[in-house]
Amino acid sequence: MALLTSAPKAFIQQQNLVDQVADYLTQAIIQQQFLPGERLSEVQLSRDLGVSRAPVREAARLLESRGLLVSKPRRGFFVRALNAVELDDVFDLRLCLERHAIQRLAERYTPEAQRALNQQVEVLCEAAAGNDGTRRIEEDLQFHRLMLHYAGNERLLLAFDNLTHELRLCITLITKTHEAPETIATSHFQLLEALNSGSPEACREAIDYHIGVARDFVVKGVGETGE
Amino acid sequence: MALLTSAPKAFIQQQNLVDQVADYLTQAIIQQQFLPGERLSEVQLSRDLGVSRAPVREAARLLESRGLLVSKPRRGFFVRALNAVELDDVFDLRLCLERHAIQRLAERYTPEAQRALNQQVEVLCEAAAGNDGTRRIEEDLQFHRLMLHYAGNERLLLAFDNLTHELRLCITLITKTHEAPETIATSHFQLLEALNSGSPEACREAIDYHIGVARDFVVKGVGETGE
DNA sequence: CGATTGCCGACTGTCGACAGTTTTTTGAAG
DNA sequence: CTTCAAAAAACTGTCGACAGTCGGCAATCG
Helix, strand or coil: CHHHCCCHHHHCCCCCHHHHHHHHHHHHHHCCCCCCCCEECHHHHHHHHCCCHHHHHHHHHHHHHCCCEEEECCCEEEECCCCHHHHHHHHHHHHHHHHHHHHHHHHCCCHHHHHHHHHHHHHHHHHHHCCCHHHHHHHHHHHHHHHHHHCCCHHHHHHHHHHHHHHHHCHHHHHHCCCCHHHHHHHHHHHHHHHHHCCHHHHHHHHHHHHHHHHHHHHHHHHHCCC | CCCCCCCHHHHCCCCCHHHHHHHHHHHHHHCCCCCCCCEECHHHHHHHHCCCHHHHHHHHHHHHHCCCEEEECCCEEEECCCCHHHHHHHHHHHHHHHHHHHHHHHHCCCHHHHHHHHHHHHHHHHHHHCCCHHHHHHHHHHHHHHHHHHCCCHHHHHHHHHHHHHHHHCHHHHHHCCCCHHHHHHHHHHHHHHHHHCCHHHHHHHHHHHHHHHHHHHHHHHHHCCC
16 A cells, blocks of 8 residues: 555555565665665654554564564664675575586476576576666576576575575665676576586586676675775 | 574573574474474464464564475464475585585685584584484584584575574484484594595585485485375 | 763564454254 | 355454663763
8 A cells, every 4th residue: 555655566466564565675675775784663664654563573574584684682673784705605605506506407408498598598688788787687687596496406496596685685786887788698608508518517617607707796896885 | 603602692581582482483393292284373372372472473484484384374374394305405405505515614624623523523423322312413413514614604504504494394203213323423524534635526425425315314204204 | 071870762572452364163955 | 964155263464552671862970
């Protein structure tokens, strides 16, 4: 109801307020409407969103489990502020997950998976040519989600999704450091080629390079701007 | 830091009901006081624990994020029931994380880490000789937590801790399938030897064997008893 | 003038209650 | 005896309210 503020998804009326509040908070945090380290007042959020504090609290706990918020007892919830070390750890874990996934995927590279990944790279290239930085990131992540999905371990995908929430914390930083569209394209084509070759070594090399580039971009960006 | 020091919090009594309820529920689920798939009534839990429903709900959401409960809208919370496929995925992810960790650890194997791991293996052997199956599992997991900790990526450790919650879901199953104390001892000594050798290949081989054994035990156990 | 202590406002943690929905029970018809 | 429907019970989602606690500010003391 009162959630129409910045939500383009307001068309799909979700039934439970908790998810609605969680979505709103997630978007607001990603769009830097709440700055890292900022405190979120339950009462103020309740007033602004026109709901009671119970759904706000439960949504905040959900976001805490996703690493977007941190709670201090008797103090409330704060927007998580990632430092350079933590962000580096996130990329290291991402490398860990995707290395494993691409190996598993190479073992069972079905035509269906091949088709889906090729199509997603096309979508990604299209997005990379446009101006919407957020969409580019999302299509990029979606490609990797598909890789993990077709790797055949849903628990692995869940772990990756948890990571992406933290990546989105500094999405503005990522969109700022513009990667050239052709770079993005070739970088993903390399992954497809490695998968087509069926060589585990080639796959590992490709994913190491791919994630290494992304990490350098973001970690360097964090080192420059904010601690 | 919080890895070894559980003492400083002992002075401060836990005051918030949410964590208390969460701990109670976790223990109750692990000890099979609530069976897998069973529905948890908020009102009944509130009455039993002498608290209102708000802390119960928030604790349940916490356990949901840990994979111990699943929620169905307008239906309530249910104890998570892991099937054989999901459990296999959990062990596959565990292999993924520990492979990565032991490689990182081999690169930076400090005397401090060596000392801590050796000591923990001693503690584990002592526990393995005793009759407390739960303690044996916990000391075993603690050894692996130490490995991940000294690997130098706290986010990796967090991902592992999330997994262990799911492992504890079938802890009674694990304790039932008795592993011989000497098997446990040698299995962990192999890991220490591989780390001492400094060879990445030896480390990978050791961790693959180690987790493979554990997975065979548990997955086979699940395949036999309940789907 | 600086440090300390007590007070005030705001906020979190928790509670009981109400409304809508799901599940169970009940009762009648076939 | 079975089947189906309607009422009843129980439960979840949500709300407003109260109490204890924390941070900030001012007054007091050294």
